[in-house]
Amino acid sequence: xxxxxxxxxxxxxxxxxxxxxxxxxxxxxxxxxxxxxxxxxxxxxxxxxxxxxxxxxxxxxxxxxxxxxxxxxxxxxxxxxxxxxxxxxxxxxxxxxxxxxxxxxxxxxxxxxxxxxxxxxxxxxxxxxxxxxxxxxxxxxxxxxxxxxxxxxxxxxxxxxxxxxxxxxxxxxxxxxxxxxxxxxxxxxxxxxxxxxxxxxxxxxxxxxxxxxxxxxxxxxxxxxxxxxxxx
Amino acid sequence: xxxxxxxxxxxxxxxxxxxxxxxxxxxxxxxxxxxxxxxxxxxxxxxxxxxxxxxxxxxxxxxxxxxxxxxxxxxxxxxxxxxxxxxxxxxxxxxxxxxxxxxxxxxxxxxxxxxxxxxxxxxxxxxxxxxxxxxxxxxxxxxxxxxxxxxxxxxxxxxxxxxxxxxxxxxxxxxxxxxxxxxxxxxxxxxxxxxxxxxxxxxxxxxxxxxxxxxxxxxxxxxxxxxxxxxxxxxxxxxxxxxxxxxxxxxxxxxxxxxxxxxxxxxxxxxxxxxxxxxxxxxxxxxxxxxxxxxxxxxxxxxxxxxxxxxxxxxxxxxxxxxxxxxxxxxxxxxxxxxxxxxxxxxxxxxxxxxxxxxxxxxxxxxxxxxxxxxxxxxxxxxxxxxxxxxxxxxxxxxxxxxxxxxxxxxxxxxxxxxxxxxxxxxxxxxxxxxxxxxxxxxxxxxxxxxxxxxxxxxxxxxxxxxxxxxxxxxxxxxxxxxxxxxxxxxxxxxxxxxxxxxxxxxxxxxxxxxxxxxxxxxxxxxxxxxxxxxxxxxxxxxxxxxxxxxxxxxxxxxxxxxxxxxxxx
Numbered sequence: 001x002x003x004x005x006x007x008x009x010x011x012x013x014x015x016x017x018x019x020x021x022x023x024x025x026x027x028x029x030x031x032x033x034x035x036x037x038x039x040x041x042x043x044x045x046x047x048x049x050x051x052x053x054x055x056x057x058x059x060x061x062x063x064x065x066x067x068x069x070x071x072x073x074x075x076x077x078x079x080x081x082x083x084x085x086x087x088x089x090x091x092x093x094x095x096x097x098x099x100x101x102x103x104x105x106x107x108x109x110x111x112x113x114x115x116x117x118x119x120x121x122x123x124x125x126x127x128x129x130x131x132x133x134x135x136x137x138x139x140x141x142x143x144x145x146x147x148x149x150x151x152x153x154x155x156x157x158x159x160x161x162x163x164x165x166x167x168x169x170x171x172x173x174x175x176x177x178x179x180x181x182x183x184x185x186x187x188x189x190x191x192x193x194x195x196x197x198x199x200x201x202x203x204x205x206x207x208x209x210x211x212x213x214x215x216x217x218x219x220x221x222x223x224x225x226x227x228x229x230x231x232x
Numbered sequence: 233x234x235x236x237x238x239x240x241x242x243x244x245x246x247x248x249x250x251x252x253x254x255x256x257x258x259x260x261x262x263x264x265x266x267x268x269x270x271x272x273x274x275x276x277x278x279x280x281x282x283x284x285x286x287x288x289x290x291x292x293x294x295x296x297x298x299x300x301x302x303x304x305x306x307x308x309x310x311x312x313x314x315x316x317x318x319x320x321x322x323x324x325x326x327x328x329x330x331x332x333x334x335x336x337x338x339x340x341x342x343x344x345x346x347x348x349x350x351x352x353x354x355x356x357x358x359x360x361x362x363x364x365x366x367x368x369x370x371x372x373x374x375x376x377x378x379x380x381x382x383x384x385x386x387x388x389x390x391x392x393x394x395x396x397x398x399x400x401x402x403x404x405x406x407x408x409x410x411x412x413x414x415x416x417x418x419x420x421x422x423x424x425x426x427x428x429x430x431x432x433x434x435x436x437x438x439x440x441x442x443x444x445x446x447x448x449x450x451x452x453x454x455x456x457x458x459x460x461x462x463x464x465x466x467x468x469x470x471x472x473x474x475x476x477x478x479x480x481x482x483x484x485x486x487x488x489x490x491x492x493x494x495x496x497x498x499x500x501x502x503x504x505x506x507x508x509x510x511x512x513x514x515x516x517x518x519x520x521x522x523x524x525x526x527x528x529x530x531x532x533x534x535x536x537x538x539x540x541x542x543x544x545x546x547x548x549x550x551x552x553x554x555x556x557x558x559x560x561x562x563x564x565x566x567x568x569x570x571x572x573x574x575x576x577x578x579x580x581x582x583x584x585x586x587x588x589x590x591x592x593x594x595x596x597x598x599x600x601x602x603x604x605x606x607x608x609x610x611x612x613x614x615x616x617x618x619x620x621x622x623x624x625x626x627x628x629x630x631x632x633x634x635x636x637x638x639x640x641x642x643x644x645x646x647x648x649x650x651x652x653x654x655x656x657x658x659x660x661x662x663x664x665x666x667x668x669x670x671x672x673x674x675x676x677x678x679x680x681x682x683x684x685x686x687x688x689x690x691x692x693x694x695x696x697x698x699x700x701x702x703x704x705x706x707x708x709x710x711x712x713x714x715x716x717x718x719x720x721x722x723x724x725x726x727x728x729x730x731x732x733x734x735x736x737x738x739x740x741x742x743x744x745x746x747x748x749x750x751x752x753x754x755x756x757x758x759x760x761x762x763x764x765x766x767x768x769x770x771x772x773x774x775x776x777x778x779x780x781x782x783x784x785x786x787x788x789x790x791x792x793x794x795x796x797x798x799x800x801x802x
Contacts, residue, residue, distance in 0.1 A: 072640045078649050098289050134641065141639070160640060161630075168625040169284040176625075184645070185652035187586060187625045190281055192470070194460040194587040199423040199621065203584040203653065216470065217280035 056095035056103065057110075062088060064110045065159070067126040071133045072163045080180040087166030090175030094162070102158060109155035112147045113140070119147075172212045179208045190214075234515060234522035240266045240492075241800065242792070243514050243527035245499045245542065248328020250764040251533030252477025252485075253383060253782045254789035259490035261793035266525055267482075268497040268516055270297045270534075271324030274331060274478070279468035283624040286332070286467040290319035297498060298322045301680040303537050305729035307692035308669060316678070320730050321466055322535050326493060327478025329535070329732070330778065331468045334590040335446040335475070336618075337389045338775035339380050339783075342409040343601040345369040347665070347771050350602060351612050359612055361696040364665045365565050367770055370742045370751035373409040379783035379790075381412055384444075386484070387782065388452045388475040390417035391444030404441050407597045417449045420458060420592045423621045425583045425656075430594045432715035438598045443618065445591035446475040446779070455479060464589035465622050494518070494525075500682070501546040502530055502555055502761065509550045511761045517682070528800035529760045529792060533785065536566075536734035536767040537687040540672045543738070545684055556755040561748045562738060563673050565666035566691055569733030569772050570615075572726025573701035575658045577712035578634050578719040582653045588621030590659070599707045600774040601663065611696045613663025615704035616774040617711060619656060628652040634719050658708045662700055664735070664772040667691075670728065672737045691728035701725050733766070733777050740768040740784075753788030760799055762788050 054062050066088045073082035082088075095103050113136065117125040120139070121132050128136065137156065139145040145152035166175030168182065176182060182189065189207030191198065192214065198204045212218050242258055244251045247269040258265050285291040290299065298320065305314040322329050343350055348368045351359050360366065383389075393414040394404025419442035422430065426442075433440035447464075448457045458464075458473040472479045485491040497516045503524065505512050513526035532539045543562050544554035554562055596617040597603060606612055629648055632655070633639065637647035670691035678686045693701070709720040741747030744756035749768050755761045764785040766777040773780070792799055 073645055074642050076642045076645065078642070078645055081645065137640070164629050165284060165288060165626055168629045170282050172282075173284055181629070182625055184649055185625060185628055186582075186649075187628070187652075188584075190461070191587070192281070192459060192461055194462070196421060199421075199425075199460065199584065199587055201424045201428075201582060201584050203582065203586060211280045211282045214280075216277055217282075 052089060055093050057092045057106065061106065061110045062092060063126045064113055065091060065106070067133060068113070068137065068159055069163045069166070071130060071137055072160055073167055074130075079184055080178070082163050082167045084177065085167040085175055085180040086177040087163045087175050090166030090169065090173055091162045093174045099162065102162075105155060105158060108149055109158070112149075112152075112155070116140075116145050116147050116152075170210050170212070172210045182206070182208070234524045237523055237525050239513075239526040239528070240264045241527065242266070242529045242531060243268060243525050244531045244533050245514055246270070246328065246532070246534035246538070247326050247477070247482060247493060248533065248535070249330040249333070249477060249778050250781050250785035251531070252327060252330070252482045253387070254531060254533060254764055254785040255485040255491050256386065256481040257786055257789045258793055259485040259488040261796075263490060263793060263796070265485070265491045266527070267491060267493045268499055268514060268525070269324065269326050269493060269495050270498050271326065271328075272495045273326050274468060276468070276470045276472060279332075279470045281461055281463035281467065281470070283463070283626050286463065287465065287624065288626065290321070296324040298324050298535070301538070301541070301686045303672070303687040303689050303730045304675045304678050305689040305691070305727065307690075307727065309690055314727060314729050317730055321732055322537075325478070326482060326495060327476040330446075330476035331474075331478055332466050333732070333778065334465065334776070336591050336776040337384070337387075337391070337444045337446040337779040338773075339408060339411075340373065340773040340775060340780050341407055341597070341601045341603070342373045343603075344771050344773035345372045347612070354602065355606060355612070359606070361612070361665060361667075361694060363667045363669065363694065364696075365668050365746070366665045367741055367743070367746065369770055370740060376780070376783050376787065377409065377411060379787045380779065383779060383782045383786055385416045387446050387477070387480045388417065388448060388455075389415055389444055389446050389779070390419050390449035391415040392419045392442050394441060402439060405595070405597050406439050407600065407603045415444060417452055419443075420445055420447060420449050420589075422594065423584070423588055423592065425585060426592065426594045426619060426621060429619045429711070429715050433594065433596050433711060436711065436714055438596050438711075440594045440596050443591060443593060443595045444779075447589065447591050448473040448475065453480065458589065460587050460589060460592065462587045462589070462622065462624060464591070497523075498682070499534070499542060500684070502532070502542060504546070504548040504550050504555065504758075506548060506550050509758060511555070511758055529762065531762045531764055531788070533764040536737055536765055537672065537730070539763055539765055539767045540737040541674065541684075541687045544674050551757075556738070556748055556757050556761065558757055559745060559748075561746060563671050565736040565739045565770060566670050566672045566689065567664040567666055567735040567772050568689070568691060568728035568731035569735065569777070570662040570664040570693060570697045570701060571660065571731075571733065572693070572724060573660060573662075573705045574723040575660065575705055575708040575712065576632055576721045576723070577656050577658075577709075577717035578651065578721075579654045579656070579716055580718050581716075583656060585621045585623040585653060585656060590620050590622045592622075593618055593620030596711065597774075599704055609699075609703070611699040611703065613665070613696070613700055614774060615660050615662035615700065617704070617708050618659040618661070619711075620659065623653065631655050632721055634721055656712070658712070660704050660708060661733075661774050661776065662697065662704055663774055664697060665694075666736055666739075666770065667694055689729060693725050693728060698725050733772065735766045735769045735772050735777065738763045738767040739770045741770060752791045753784060754799065762792060764788060
């Protein structure tokens with residue numbers, strides 16, 4: 001979010017503005033203190049401290065991935081989607097670590113998406129209208145899209161899996177920003193102790209916190225807290 | 233050069249669910265025990281409620297030895313290999329997989345010990361499926377009952393007894409064999425959803441009951457009760473309410489000062505005296521250094537795949553085809569528990585399955601084993617139906633759309649927003665039989681980082697398993713619909729690839745021509761080598777194997793302590 005539009009080899013798109021505004025709205029819901037201003041200005045204010053680097057992907061790859069994520073789980077009347085949850089940021093970080101085995105698949109697959117978009121629609125994927133982006137993704141999912149190794153559906157499913165992870169994971173990992181994913185599906189949140197009433201069929205009020213806000217699991221966690229109940 | 237260590241009485245390879253149990257009666261009997269464990273100690277601080285890490289990245293087991301030696305699989309000897317699993321939940325660490333398992337702690341039912349004789353008696357010998365190598369166990373449930381009882385109390389198991397000394401308690405499992413007393417703790421509590429399921433089962437004329445779990449329902453052995461926080465599935469317990477051997481039997485054994493735990497020790501072979509054919513100790517590698525640990529008795533207690541692999545890798549003049557394998561039985565009679573043919577239900581209301589644990593649920597045993605008449609059916613055996621409260625966000629968002637929505641985009645998003653907490657997947661464990669062409673051996677190509685071949689599974693479900701899978705699936709669908717589901721989805725039979733319920737390979741039996749270990753768990757061909765774990769089990773039953781494997785381990789260890797001079801003295 002802190003990447004300035006000017007850093008990118010293209011203009012700020014309508015989608016980017018919408019996305020940024022969506023993040024601001026989510027932050028407002030979360031109770032973040034915001035100055036009374038326009039939605040976009042609020043979003044920049046809220047996002048300002050969140051520095052964000054590309055750790056694995058190139059800027060061009062990230063543009064394509066951001067655009068795919070934004071269509072897989074779009075921002076719509078049901079609330080923010082994968083863009084606001086920062087699923088692409090999650091994927092970028094994970095590709096240097098636990099998902100590094102997929103790095104080459106992303107390099108080849110994202111390039112193939114752009115080539116296929118150019119060939120079938122005449123425009124790079126990020127610049128396509130949402131409806132045309134959806135048409136490309138539909139062709140990938142059904143394996144009708146060409147130019148992918150081993151095939152388009154494999155890459156589509158890889159990105160879908162990781163987009164879901166990035167939208168619904170613990171926010172520690174760089175996705176599920178502002179708990180956008182957990183709020184969407186009504187996850188009532190992490191409770192270290194759950195009573196019988198909280199297992200009635202109506203879920204209790206949501207708690208919004210990361211596992212690593214608990215001192216026991218944080219790296220600088222309390223030794224004393226961590227040892228309770230454990231022998232020897 | 234290997235460093236020769238001081239001789240000990242007993243060396244146990246693997247301090248997991250079974251090795252961690254066996255150490256206790258041995259240490260209490262005053263024997264010096266060295267436990268070799270490939271992993272390290274983990275503490276509650278390692279067990280964060282983190283779905284991505286625990287359930288999708290396989291931490292902590294992903295970083296472990298076990299994950300570099302996941303078996304390969306092919307359905308039969310002429311079929312192509314299945315894609316190799318990237319992650320398998322079997323793990324290394326003191327406590328092993330009992331650190332993060334589901335902790336369902338079932339006894340087998342009486343029929344499971346006598347599949348051949350009971351099937352023959354009731355339906356005729358022709359009903360044993362063609363090609364099956366199934367045998368009766370060398371003893372019945374009544375022989376194992378005292379050991380089940382001991383382990384339930386030493387480890388700590390919660391549950392509701394259904395048959396105490398022949399007196400039936402309808403709150404428990406009517407079909408269990410007689411037990412001498414109840415569980416040491418009452419069962420885990422139900423949820424509104426699991427109670428709803430139990431009510432529906434009763435309406436169908438079935439007898440639901442809460443399942444047994446090695447999870448504290450109340451303070452036990454100074455460890456607190458379960459907190460039901462929802463991250464028990466492939467996660468360790470942050471309050472040590474899950475009774476892994478790391479917090480139960482291993483610390484008790486260490487208190488005797490007779491158990492020495494050696495962590496990060498990777499066993500590479502069992503050494504043999506070529507003249508006597510007896511084992512002399514275990515070779516292992518720790519920190520890049522080779523060691524030889526001599527012992528009077530060796531107990532293999534790694535997982536089924538690793539028990540078999542270590543035997544096959546331990547070649548000598550006395551055992552050119554692998555230790556204990558002059559009879560060619562190592563790796564035979566293999567079974568991956570049939571847990572396929574799943575049923576997923578969609579309800580028109582929210583279930584609040586977000587909290588709880590896989591061991592918190594409602595069970596039905598009416599369709600397990602031979603608890604119903606098979607006269608007009610084309611299979612033997614059956615399945616345990618299990619519905620439980622367990623849901624996390626990534627898994628919920630990855631739910632089936634029941635053909636009612638696409639798999640992405642706004643319509644999908646709308647679907648999961650409404651339904652992420654409205655589905656439930658039943659766990660259906662079913663009778664699995666051994667067959668002559670289902671087996672384990674060493675893979676000719678795939679190797680672990682040390683250059684040793686990994687285990688290869690050659691196995692597939694047969695007609696009996698497919699038929700009973702479909703039968704059990706229908707019963708489960710009926711149950712969900714009775715409880716108010718608006719749709720059910722039935723999954724495929726699945727493969728017999730690497731499983732967390734892997735049986736056979738070193739089967740127990742009196743006949744040494746068809747079994748590797750005798751009725752006490754000691755190798756027919758090598759009297760001072762014992763084998764612990766589900767690899768000795770000749771039938772799967774329709775319930776989780778861990779408690780049975782632990783009861784057998786206690787029994788083998790107690791037999792060793794009682795007959796020390798005979799077994800160790802040579």
